[in-house]
Amino acid sequence: xxxxxxxxxxxxxxxxxxxxxxxxxxxxxxxxxxxxxxxxxxxxxxxxxxxxxxxxxxxxxxxxxxxxxxxxxxxxxxxxxxxxxxxxxxxxxxxxxxxxxxxxxxxxxxxxxxxxxxxxxxxxxxxxxxxxxxxxxxxxxxxxxxxxxxxxxxxxxxxxxxxxxxxxxxxxxxxxxxxxxxxxxxxxxxxxxxxxxxxxxxxxxxxxxxxxxxxxxxxxxxxxxxxxxxxxxxxxxxxxxxxxxxxxxxxxxxxxxxxxxxxxxxxxxxxxxxxxxxxxxxxxxxxxxxxxxxxxxxxxxxxxxxxxxxxxxxxxxxxxxxxxxxxxxxxxxxxxxxxxxxxxxxxxxxxxxxxxxxxxxxxxxxxxxxxxxxxxxxxxxxxxxxxxxxxxxxxxxxxxxxxxxxxxxxxxxxxxxxxxxxxxxxxxxxxxxxxxxx
Ligand code: XLS
Ligand code: CA
Ligand code: CA
Numbered sequence: 075x076x077x078x079x080x081x082x083x084x085x086x087x088x089x090x091x092x093x094x095x096x097x098x099x100x101x102x103x104x105x106x107x108x109x110x111x112x113x114x115x116x117x118x119x120x121x122x123x124x125x126x127x128x129x130x131x132x133x134x135x136x137x138x139x140x141x142x143x144x145x146x147x148x149x150x151x152x153x154x155x156x157x158x159x160x161x162x163x164x165x166x167x168x169x170x171x172x173x174x175x176x177x178x179x180x181x182x183x184x185x186x187x188x189x190x191x192x193x194x195x196x197x198x199x200x201x202x203x204x205x206x207x208x209x210x211x212x213x214x215x216x217x218x219x220x221x222x223x224x225x226x227x228x229x230x231x232x233x234x235x236x237x238x239x240x241x242x243x244x245x246x247x248x249x250x251x252x253x254x255x256x257x258x259x260x261x262x263x264x265x266x267x268x269x270x271x272x273x274x275x276x277x278x279x280x281x282x283x284x285x286x287x288x289x290x291x292x293x294x295x296x297x298x299x300x301x302x303x304x305x306x307x308x309x310x311x312x313x314x315x316x317x318x319x320x321x322x323x324x325x326x327x328x329x330x331x332x333x334x335x336x337x338x339x340x341x342x343x344x345x346x347x348x349x350x351x352x353x354x355x356x357x358x359x360x361x362x363x364x365x366x367x368x369x370x371x372x373x374x375x376x377x378x379x380x381x382x383x384x385x386x387x388x389x390x391x392x393x394x395x396x397x398x399x400x401x402x403x404x405x406x407x408x409x410x411x412x413x414x415x416x417x418x419x420x421x422x423x424x425x426x427x428x429x430x431x432x433x434x435x436x437x438x439x440x441x442x443x444x445x446x447x448x449x450x451x452x453x454x455x456x457x458x459x460x461x462x463x464x465x466x467x468x469x470x471x472x473x474x475x476x477x478x479x480x481x482x483x484x485x486x487x488x489x490x491x492x493x494x495x496x497x498x499x500x501x502x503x504x505x506x507x508x509x510x511x512x
Pocket of ligand 2 (some may be wrong): 342412
């Protein structure tokens with residue numbers, strides 16, 4: 075196997091002063107942050123579909139990048155060339171994980187049995203590479219949104235036959251995830267939603283999705299999958315209404331159908347903002363419910379209403395993300411760059427520079443989040459803000475020992491209302507800036 079990314083060496087840390095575009099400025103894998111090497115906080119993953127598949131085609135134009143990697147597209151030779159390219163790429167960047175959909179790995183055949191045979195062959199090859207390099211699988215998933223048969227949904231389809239196709243794909247993708255030692259298995263419900271209630275039975279569709287997820291959990295556990303199942307919330311696109319709108323909705327769904335012990339959230343930054351939330355909000359809601367599992371690290375464009383899957387470079391967002399992750403005690407999953415270089419960034423060099431940007435952004439976020447925690451002013455303010463619940467009547471309320479009558483009596487004895495406590499938002503924003511830009 076010959077080198078694919080010729081002229082691009084292993085990417086090294088050179089520090090913030092470096093002008094070398096092919097070097098890390100902030101990601102220094104072994105550098106200690108709060109007592110642990112950076113790479114332990116940041117299990118980065120390569121998204122097979124974007125990095126090795128997406129070549130720039132959009133609604134108005136065809137590919138701008140060459141992702142043939144020297145083989146004819148649509149062949150098994152090309153599937154193998156993608157494996158070679160992917161492993162060389164991850165090794166050169168020091169990325170330890172990858173994520174995949176079934177159909178990212180091989181060209182889908184007309185017959186599902188043939189597709190599965192191809193998947194067996196390619197995963198044997200991937201496994202060889204994993205053993206040689208130590209690179210691991212973060213999560214796997216089944217693409218149940220591209221094939222036309224899923225136009226009315228997969229778990230939410232009206233057709234029992236299509237539902238069985240979805241089951242067959244999940245079964246195979248779970249087997250592959252177990253074969254590759256994946257830590258997680260993702261459900262992203264791209265077609266699980268609707269355009270109009272004129273033709274949709276929402277209750278039935280949601281119940282059927284839950285049934286499929288239960289079957290997946292049962293089968294996964296039976297074949298030795300010990301990792302987490304994830305729901306990846308997204309409010310819209312491709313559907314107008316998607317059932318996994320945001321973390322709160324998905325968590326409610328999981329609890330309603332008794333799936334909450336086996337599932338966590340895979341939070342994607344771009345999906346959070348499409349739902350009208352911040353990335354940090356989605357992480358916090360997941361974390362306080364014990365369901366922060368993994369992250370799809372990308373960013374959207376606030377001026378556009380769709381899923382642009384850009385490489386993250388917003389340091390504020392990355393900092394607040396890492397603040398949530400540190401406060402939650404880390405992730406059981408990792409940081410999957412579900413991101414693509416912009417269409418005019420069409421060279422091999424751009425593929426590397428995109429990942430360098432993403433990894434550096436999160437490294438900087440980690441460094442700054444640790445500084446916020448060590449600084450203590452923000453956490454200290456929040457603790458102080460609620461301190462009236464630490465003693466007296468407040469402590470009684472928190473302990474669940476108060477009655478409504480008792481609280482009313484207490485209020486009647488107060489001479490006047492107490493002074494409202496300032497939220498100090500601007501002060502805290504200033505603190506954040508002073509830490510970010512010191
Ligand atoms: C699409 C999603 C998808 C999931 C995996 O918007 O981000 O790529 O991550 O199916
Ligand atoms: Ca995603
Ligand atoms: Ca996305």
